[in-house]
Amino acid sequence: MTEKPDFAKGNGLIPVIVQDVTSRRVLMLAYMNETAWTRTVETGLAHYWSRSRNALWLKGETSGHVQKVHAMYVDCDADTLLIVVEQSGAACHEGYASCFFRRFENGAFQVAEERVFDPKEVYKA
Amino acid sequence: MTEKPDFAKGNGLIPVIVQDVTSRRVLMLAYMNETAWTRTVETGLAHYWSRSRNALWLKGETSGHVQKVHAMYVDCDADTLLIVVEQSGAACHEGYASCFFRRFENGAFQVAEERVFDPKEVYKA
Numbered sequence: 001m002t003e004k005p006d007f008a009k010g011n012g013l014i015p016v017i018v019q020d021v022t023s024r025r026v027l028m029l030a031y032m033n034e035t036a037w038t039r040t041v042e043t044g045l046a047h048y049w050s051r052s053r054n055a056l057w058l059k060g061e062t063s064g065h066v067q068k069v070h071a072m073y074v075d076c077d078a079d080t081l082l083i084v085v086e087q088s089g090a091a092c093h094e095g096y097a098s099c100f101f102r103r104f105e106n107g108a109f110q111v112a113e114e115r116v117f118d119p120k121e122v123y124k125a
Numbered sequence: 126m127t128e129k130p131d132f133a134k135g136n137g138l139i140p141v142i143v144q145d146v147t148s149r150r151v152l153m154l155a156y157m158n159e160t161a162w163t164r165t166v167e168t169g170l171a172h173y174w175s176r177s178r179n180a181l182w183l184k185g186e187t188s189g190h191v192q193k194v195h196a197m198y199v200d201c202d203a204d205t206l207l208i209v210v211e212q213s214g215a216a217c218h219e220g221y222a223s224c225f226f227r228r229f230e231n232g233a234f235q236v237a238e239e240r241v242f243d244p245k246e247v248y249k250a
Binding site for chain 1: 126127128140142144149151153154166196197198199200201202203205207217218219221224225226227228229232233234237
């Protein structure tokens with residue numbers, strides 16, 4: 001039987017840290033439920049649970065910016081995942097390589113990098 | 126006035142991803158409330174909110190394994206932090222450099238590295 005993280009503590013959801021295999025940058029934090037975990041294991045592509053849309057979500061299903069899983073780690077409490085991925089395109093829906101594109105400097109969060117794509121071109125109505 | 130992350134969405138708590146400035150490894154996931162955030166900004170040492178102990182927590186206050194903050198980033202939704210730290214000793218209370226010391230392989234989570242310290246020696250009664 002396949003082992004799995006502990007989904008019970010977070011009411012069925014666990015936080016998932018996503019790191020780029022090449023740049024080693026942290027790309028985003030997302031959440032998985034057990035179905036998202038199973039789909040990720042079966043397909044090798046990162047699937048999450050969208051808390052805002054209340055829906056299973058293949059990362060990149062709209063943008064094409066899929067995440068191919070290279071490795072998955074669980075933490076000491078078994079309730080948080082770290083997945084190392086090969087990111088197509090960029091992780092952030094705002095067009096940046098990482099969702100963490102604002103750095104805290106001089107008491108404020110300042111955009112610290114350039115966009116990789118134009119969100120208006122990628123997410124068309 | 127100093128800007129701060131959005132603590133409202135998570136009932137006063139935000140998840141904080143901690144990355145090592147040298148190895149670039151992800152060390153742990155912790156949580157901050159607004160007081161922990163303010164203390165971290167003021168002291169340059171990572172402070173968290175312990176959800177199990179319901180208490181403010183200077184990382185390393187027992188073990189000496191403090192985290193000196195090099196950079197802090199906020200994500201696109203302003204409700205998750207990434208902090209890049211210089212880690213003294215090791216991050217994980219189980220004695221490993223990172224809390225993510227178990228890798229998913231052949232359907233199970235397998236310990237993928239050696240301990241850096243002996244928890245019994247560091248956390249004495």
